[in-house]
Amino acid sequence: MEELLSVKYDIVSGDFIRGGEASSNLKKLLNQLGIRSDIVKRICVACYEAEMNIVIHSVGGYIEAKIYNDKIEITAYDYGPGIPNIELAMQEGYSTASDVAREMGFGGGMGLPNIKRSSDEFYIKSEVGKFTEIKIIIYFN
Amino acid sequence: MKQLFHSVSLISEKCIGCTKCLMNCPVEAIRVKNGKAVIYNEKCIDCGECIKVCPYGAHISIKNSMDDIQRYKKKIAIPSVTLYSQFGKNVEPDVINEGLLKLGFDEVFDITFSCDIASETLKKDLERVEKPAISTLCPTVVRLVETEYPSLVGHLVKMLTPIEISALIIREKYQGMGYKNEDIGIFFLTPCPSWVTKISEISKNENIRINGAIPISDIYPKLLKHIKAKEEDKINHISRTGLMWAYSGGQCRAIGIENSIAVDGIKNVIKVLSDVENGRLDDIDYIEVMACSNGCVGGLLLVENPYNAERITRHINSKIDFTYQIHDFSDIESKLVSDEEIDEQKDNQKFSTNFENAVKMIKIMNKVINMLPGTDCGLCGSPSCKAFAEDVAKGLASLKDCKFLNEGGLKGEG
The missing domain is CATH 1.10.15.40 (Electron transport complex subunit B, putative Fe-S cluster)
Known part of the structure; x- marks a missing residue:
């Protein structure tokens, strides 16, 4: 089935000032569509964590959201450095974030687990030196 | 759509159709149509930013005047705690209250008593709502959450505000003395337009009905005539902790909620609410959120600037050693929680x-x-x-x- 709407936001590495704009814009769109507020909140949390992951850990990437009749599919893609051990990265509290990021309250190692917890379906692929791709699906009902 | 009453409104004849208000409205509730500003009522949160920026005085706040109190047999004033910060640091709250009596009120209710009660209910609320709990003292913030952040409605505390608690106590007292409800005239002396709007909403409930809101800036010149600084050392029958509700952060400190933040100014409020929505602030217990700079002392309908007003409040506070010891309020506790279903339908972004x-x-x-x-x-x-x-x-x-x-x-x- 083809999506009804799709939006794509470029995410700049290390930009903590503008980091979060993609999720704000997506939130506005979902509210305009009249998506139930508890679902919007889950999407917000997942998208924000994915966005900040790209800001903190990667060299840059994008977030693409596709909206269907009954669900949203969000792809968070970055151009590296990739995750060597995905199983380890999925553990709560595990983090490779820099001290600066941690001081700002990011990088507590809750990002990936939080994204998974907020979504109905969660997929992650990564290749060291190349990319990381997270795909999540959240249903509207 | 249901017509909503708003205190913030426009005098069309004075509007020349410039774009000042348009550009400064934090929720984009204003348009200019046919050379005149139009306020979209379903979007307006009564913050009063348009009143502040309009060079032509076209944006105003609908309000009550002292003439309106004459319609009632018993006339009771509930002054906002901010009133006591408007006359310099040497004018004691009791002197100001006496001045209000001279203006024609039969009683000046001590709102700090209600603040102390609200503090107790608030402590219980922290367990009842989603974390972080969000304060509801500022009606503009409540409206903002309802219209722009509907997913955060479950975070709003359920306590009645001190203003509502005061009305409840006053009505019970005077009805107990044999007065009919319609003979009891309760007036809030307000620091901001958003309370004028809120009062019109809560007046539907006759137990907490407030009959009007009079701006402190309107009553100020009249009151000034009756006020002399420090004739003698007065004993102030006012609560130190209650008085702290006037400025940003005071509420958290009065109640002693350590793991909290206090946010003031509408733009900061919007930013912090977005952070809550993104799940960034889940480990905070309570967020005190006020639309005006430095909290209620930053209200549009006050005379003193918000920062000096805080200094004055702190000075007065330093001389007061009294606080209401509210241990048992079980007799009215059930009435202190707002039963008003927060209307998610106010969400107007759809x-x-x-x-x-x-x-x-x-x-x-x-x-x-x-x-x-x-x-x-x-x-x-x-x-x-x-x-x-x-x-x-x-x-x-x-x-x-x-x-x-x-x-x-x-x-x-x-």
Whole structure:
């Protein structure tokens, strides 16, 4: 089935000032569509964590959201450095974030687990030196 | 759509159709149509920013006057705690209260008593609502959450505000003395327009009905005549902890909620609410949120500036050693929680109740955005190019209104 709407936001590495704009814009769109507020909140949390992951850990990437009749599919893609051990990265509290990021309250190692917890379906692929791709699906009902 | 009463309104004759209010409204509730500002009531949160910036005095706050108190047999004033910060540091609260009696009130209710009660209910609320709990003292913030952040409604505390608690106590007292409810006139002396709106909403409930709101800035010159600084050392029958509710952060400190933050100023409020929505602040217990700079002392209808007002409040506080020891309020506890269902339908961002229609409209909006210059000049009457595109999609504006498109020969349209 083809999506009804799709939006794509470029995410700049290390930009903590503008980091979060993609999720704000997506939130506005979902509210305009009249998506139930508890679902919007889950999407917000997942998208924000994915966005900040790209800001903190990667060299840059994008977030693409596709909206269907009954669900949203969000792809968070970055151009590296990739995750060597995905199983380890999925553990709560595990983090490779820099001290600066941690001081700002990011990088507590809750990002990936939080994204998974907020979504109905969660997929992650990564290749060291190349990319990381997270795909999540959240249903509207 | 149901017509909503708003304190913030426009005198059309004074409006020249400039774009000051348009550009400064934090929730994009204003448009300029046919050379006059129009406030979209379903979006307006009564913050009063438009009143502040209008150079022509076209934006005003609807309010009550001292004449309105004459209609009641018993006239009771509930002064906002901010009142005591308006006359310098040497005028004691009791002197100000005596002044109010001279102006014609039969009783001046001590709102700090209600603040101390509210503090106790608030402690219990922290367990009852989603974390972080969000304060409801500022009606503008409550409206903002309802209209722009509907997913955060479950975070709002359920306590009645001190103003409502005061009305409840006053009505019970005077009814107990044999007065009919309609003979009891309760007036809030307000620091801001948003309370005028809130009072009109809560007046539907006759147990906490407040009959009007009189701006402190209106009563100030009359009151000044009756006030002399420090004739003698007065004993102030007012609570130190209650008085702290006047300024930003005071509420948290009065109640002793350590793991909390205090946010003031509407732009900061918007930023912090977004952070809550993103799940960034889940480990905080309580967020004190006030739309005005430095909290209620920053209210539009006050005379003193917000920062000096805080200093004055702190000075008065340093001389008071009294606080109401509220241990047992079980007799009225059940009444202190707001039973008003917060109306998520106030959410006005939705384009259409039909999902497919909403999708179509968003597609139109996106197409229009791509045609616009993105300079947000405001000449079309919408606050930004994005808002204009939204208005076009909703049928509230026409592409012809865009000066750029028309002078550029409507390029890109088709």
